[in-house]
Amino acid sequence: xxxxxxxxxxxxxxxxxxxxxxxxxxxxxxxxxxxxxxxxxxxxxxxxxxxxxxxxxxxxxxxxxxxxxxxxxxxxxxxxxxxxxxxxxxxxxxxxxxxxxxxxxxxxxxxxxxxxxxxxxxxxxxxxxxxxxxxxxxxxxxxxxxxxxxxxxxxxxxxxxxxxxxxxxxxxxxxxxxxxxxxxxxxxxxxxxxxxxxxxxxxxxxxxxxxxxxxxxxxxxxxxxxxxxxxxxxxxxxxxxxxxxxxxxxxxxxxxxxxxxxxxxxxxxxxxxxxxxxxxxxxxxxxxxxxxxxxxxxxxxxxx
Amino acid sequence: xxxxxxxxxxxxxxxxxxxxxxxxxxxxxxxxxxxxxxxxxxxxxxxxxxxxxxxxxxxxxxxxxxxxxxxxxxxxxxxxxxxxxxxxxxxxxxxxxxxxxxxxxxxxxxxxxxxxxxxxxxxxxxxxxxxxxxxxxxxxxxxxxxxxxxxxxxxxxxxxxxxxxxxxxxxxxxxxxxxxxxxxxxxxxxxxxxxxxxxxxxxxxxxxxxxxxxxxxxxxxxxxxxxxxxxxxxxxxxxxxxxxxxxxxxxxxxxxxxxxxxxxxxxxxxxxxxxxxxxxxxxxxxxxxxxxxxxxxxxxxxxxxxxxxxxxxxxxxxxxxxxxxxxxxxxxxxxxxxxxxxxxxxxxxxxxxxxxxxxxxxxxxxxxxxxxxxxxxxxxxxxxxxxxxxxxxxxxxxxxxxxxxxxxxxxxxxxxxxxxxxxxxx
Numbered sequence: 001x002x003x004x005x006x007x008x009x010x011x012x013x014x015x016x017x018x019x020x021x022x023x024x025x026x027x028x029x030x031x032x033x034x035x036x037x038x039x040x041x042x043x044x045x046x047x048x049x050x051x052x053x054x055x056x057x058x059x060x061x062x063x064x065x066x067x068x069x070x071x072x073x074x075x076x077x078x079x080x081x082x083x084x085x086x087x088x089x090x091x092x093x094x095x096x097x098x099x100x101x102x103x104x105x106x107x108x109x110x111x112x113x114x115x116x117x118x119x120x121x122x123x124x125x126x127x128x129x130x131x132x133x134x135x136x137x138x139x140x141x142x143x144x145x146x147x148x149x150x151x152x153x154x155x156x157x158x159x160x161x162x163x164x165x166x167x168x169x170x171x172x173x174x175x176x177x178x179x180x181x182x183x184x185x186x187x188x189x190x191x192x193x194x195x196x197x198x199x200x201x202x203x204x205x206x207x208x209x210x211x212x213x214x215x216x217x218x219x220x221x222x223x224x225x226x227x228x229x230x231x232x233x234x235x236x237x238x239x240x241x242x243x244x245x246x247x248x249x250x251x252x253x254x255x256x257x258x259x260x261x262x263x264x265x266x267x268x269x270x271x272x273x274x275x276x277x278x279x280x281x282x283x284x285x286x287x288x289x290x291x292x293x294x295x296x297x298x299x300x301x302x303x304x
Numbered sequence: 305x306x307x308x309x310x311x312x313x314x315x316x317x318x319x320x321x322x323x324x325x326x327x328x329x330x331x332x333x334x335x336x337x338x339x340x341x342x343x344x345x346x347x348x349x350x351x352x353x354x355x356x357x358x359x360x361x362x363x364x365x366x367x368x369x370x371x372x373x374x375x376x377x378x379x380x381x382x383x384x385x386x387x388x389x390x391x392x393x394x395x396x397x398x399x400x401x402x403x404x405x406x407x408x409x410x411x412x413x414x415x416x417x418x419x420x421x422x423x424x425x426x427x428x429x430x431x432x433x434x435x436x437x438x439x440x441x442x443x444x445x446x447x448x449x450x451x452x453x454x455x456x457x458x459x460x461x462x463x464x465x466x467x468x469x470x471x472x473x474x475x476x477x478x479x480x481x482x483x484x485x486x487x488x489x490x491x492x493x494x495x496x497x498x499x500x501x502x503x504x505x506x507x508x509x510x511x512x513x514x515x516x517x518x519x520x521x522x523x524x525x526x527x528x529x530x531x532x533x534x535x536x537x538x539x540x541x542x543x544x545x546x547x548x549x550x551x552x553x554x555x556x557x558x559x560x561x562x563x564x565x566x567x568x569x570x571x572x573x574x575x576x577x578x579x580x581x582x583x584x585x586x587x588x589x590x591x592x593x594x595x596x597x598x599x600x601x602x603x604x605x606x607x608x609x610x611x612x613x614x615x616x617x618x619x620x621x622x623x624x625x626x627x628x629x630x631x632x633x634x635x636x637x638x639x640x641x642x643x644x645x646x647x648x649x650x651x652x653x654x655x656x657x658x659x660x661x662x663x664x665x666x667x668x669x670x671x672x673x674x675x676x677x678x679x680x681x682x683x684x685x686x687x688x689x690x691x692x693x694x695x696x697x698x699x700x701x702x703x704x705x706x707x708x709x710x711x712x713x714x715x716x717x718x719x720x721x722x723x724x725x726x727x728x729x730x
Contacts, residue, residue, distance in 0.1 A: 051542040053712065070307075070545070078542040082714065084535030089321060100313045101543040145539070 001028035003065070004153055004184045005050065010059030012045055019045040021208040022059070027153075027186050027201070032179050034199035035188040036288075038296065042208040043188040044081055047157050051078050063153070074103045077151035081158040081188075083142055085130045092117065092126035095145055102149035109148065116144035120170075139167040143174060154178055156187040160194055172198065192289045204292050206299050216288075223295065224286030226265065227256045234276040242275065244268035256284055310544040311552045318527065318556025323563060332564050335515075336571070342511060357447055358393045358418075360410060363425035369396045371458035376450070392450065395419070407438075414438055423451060429459055430466075506649060506676040509595075513603055514638060514669050520561045521610040521634065525627065527553055528618030528711070537711045546708040554611045561607060565600070598675055605689075606668025609696050610634055616703035619710030620726075626717045641670040652678045662688050664695035702727045 005027040012020045020042040027033045035043050048054045050061055052073055063072045085094055092113050099109025117123050120140045130138060147154060154175075160168055175198060178185050189195050195202060196216070203213035212219060225246075230239060236248040236255070244263035249256050259268060269281055322328055361369055376392045400406045410422045421439035429435055435455060437448065457478055464474050528550075531537040540549055613634055621627040641648075641660075648657045652674040661670040662684070671688050674680055680688075709726035710718075718726075 048712075053538065053541055074543065076542075078539070080535075080538040080542065082535045082538055084539075086317075086321070086536055087530075087534050089317075097313065097317050098539070101310065101540065103309075 001031065003027065004029035004031075004063070005186065006062040006065075007046060007050070008060050008062070010046070010049060010056045010061060012049060012054065012056050018208050020049070020056075023205060023208060023210055024059075025203045025205075025210055025213055027184060029184055030179070030182050031184055031201040032175060032199045033184070033186045034195035034202040035186060035205070036190070036192065036195055036202055036292065037188075037205040037211075038190055040207075041205045043190075043205065044157055045208075046205070047078075047080075047155055047186075047188060050155065051076065074149065075152045077102075077146045077149065077154040079142065079146045079154075079156045079159055081161070085138060085142060085145070087131040088129055090127055090129055091122070091133065091141055094130060094141065095148055098145040099148045102151075104149050112148050112150075113144070116148060117141075120144060136164055136167055139163060140170065143171060147174070147178075151183070153184040153186065156185070158189060159187050160189065160191065192287070192292060196288045202288075204295060206296050211295050211299055212291075219288075219291065220286065223291045226259045226263075227284040227286070228259070228265065228269065228272075229254050229280075229282050229284040230257050230272070230278065231255065231280040232276055232278045234278075238276055239272075242268065242272050244271065251290065254284070306548050306551060307544075310548045311555070314540075314544065314549055314552025315556040315559065318553050319559050322523070322557065322560045328560070328564075332567055335564070336568060356391045356393065357420040358395060359451065360397055360413070360419045360422040361394045361425070362397045362399060362406075362410065362422055364399050364427065365425065365429075367462055368425065368429075368455075368458050369394070371461050372454050376454045392447075392454075411438060414440060420447070421451075423455070425455065429455075430463060433459070503649070506673055507645070509599060509676055510641075510645070510669055510673045513599065513606065513672055514641070516561055516564070516603060517606040517610050517668060518635065518638060520557055520607055521614040522631070523557050523560075524554055524611040525614035525618035525631065526624070527557065528615050528707070529621070529624060529627065532619070532622065532711055532714070541711065546711060547704050549711075550612075550615050550704060550707050554608065554615060557611065558604065558607050561603065562600070565603070594679075595676060598672060601689075602668045602672045605692050605696065606638075609664070609668065609692065609699060610638060612696070612700045612703040616706040616710065616723075619707040620713075620718055620723045621710075622714065622717065637665050638669065641666045641673065644670065645673065648673055649677050652680070658684065662691060664691050667692050705729070 003026045007023055007025050010020055010023045011018065023042065023046060025035070025046075035046065037043055045054065049056045050068065052068065052070065061068050063075065066072060086097075089097070092110065095113030095116065096106060096109045099112060100106055104112070114123075114126065117126050120143075122137060122140060125133060125137065130141065133141070146156075156171075156175075159171055163171065175185050175187070187198075199216065201213075201215050202219060204211045212223060214222070228245075232239070232255075239245060239248045239255075239257055242257075244260050245257045245268060246260040246263075247258045249258065257268075257272075259265060265283060272278060272281065361372065363369060373394055376394065397406075397410075407424075410419070413419050414422055421437050424436040424438065426435065437451065442448075457480075460478055461474050464477060465471055469477065531540070537549075544552070614631070617627050617630045617634070620630070624631075644656075644660055644666075647654070648661065648670060651657055657674060658680075660666055661674050661680075663670075667688050671680075705727045706723055709729070710723070
């Protein structure tokens, strides 16, 4: 897939502390890209540098293969983690203002703002002040403001924090719609199940550096060792003695038998069932959370 | 690089969001009244402190009493060279046998406000010139000076008559003089104007300048704080640079101030509001167009200087309470010229006046004050503007750096050291 947004060896430090260190990532065009990592990993700094709110010390950031500048930036729809609206401003004027800031002319911004309000079921609040709206309504207006200029790429920083279930649903729908229209969506989160549900590509960063990235399937294939979930009265040692099983570990309530490299799952299952009493057995797909927790742990081990 | 398309969007929002509020119109209408209350009223009251006074005149000297009556501003007839509206009614009393009892009674009358005062003129007045005024208010200096003048004149007349000067000559010989200040403009034009008018004008304009620089500077700070606390600021600076946002805000709010001036000028010129007629009567005749031009120039420069500072203060802190300390620093600095108001007005050419008024933080208010009293030489005007513009350039650079970092900082209140560190970093 053609890269849409690229960060190349980007570093940014505040005083002696590196916020981001030689970070590289590639967001393919048309993907829903999850930028993942624990708090303080450098997600917001990376996004702010992409939006040219702060400038990287070294490295470059490309949009569509061209170093990003103030004009190109207008093609991005950005929803920061710390977000809000002018409280005393009327809703429609606010959308008009946000549209104008992104380079729309005033009439066009007004027209699109009206259309968005209609779509979100807020047609009758256009003349009300933002502060008179419920929190949920404000969040809807915020989304509309983010995409009012019809951006080719949307960047959402921790978009789900503080959303009620209805707004969460709406945002997921909007992301889905973007994907279908061929726009690129990049969002950061530290909530991994959410990422797993939404994104098709991802990048995990920790302490300012890229740990792993690729499509969801690639990452799974590369980093999740194939395993079987086994429920059996047999001991761990007995299980581990089966040819093709490399190790046994416990994860939550599950007992997982990790397969040795090159082992064929069907063959291992056949042998296992023949030798030991087994109540249930099924292939286990590691969750992103598993993969990432281990990756982050390994990262710390590697450095320490 | 500032982009006009972005700037104009910001300016438009800042401007409309303020001009459209009720508060703007209320302050626009109330402000002249406040100025009136602070400046015109006291001067007017001081001038008109007169009113009607009933003074008891206790003397055995009939001739002196008569002579005094003639020289005092009485009802229906004001004295020459005295347009203050003072009228003094004299009640002539002759001393009684029991002087102590009479004095005690008169004192009670004064306390009971039957008399505004009692003038006690002894026979010895012709020789030692001493007399008493029994009164409850010894600081009514205007009343006292008028009485003193009246007695003095009466005594002089009688002395002259006693010395043998014919009475028809006496009036001629004791005719009073009247000092009329004439201000000479740069071009040699003469302007007859009273001290009070000129004082009032300078003071009122200085006050207006000071207040509007403060008020609009603080509006910039509030605007920045509001953007921070509502968290809209990051959405905005993702599309315009921090410098564009700050500049646009300062320009938008400044335009609101100029709009307010324009409204006031229109009102003054058209005298649409009856209450302002007096104000216009005082100022209309004597404001020169140049003074008005420099008023706007110094408002703009003063406003830009202080509002950039206020913008940085707003960006550095999270709430108005936190910003209080730094905010009052600016308030103090720009308030200092009031301390030097009188020396500068009395002697606008002294070294002290020149140096103080050229000092950039004071210049907008103090240099303008000097200008309103006496037009300074051109080289000083140029120097003043150059210094002011240079200072603005420096302050704006530092403020922009602090602003850029500050608007994205939430949470803990930064120390002054941290803020300076932000400025150095960028």
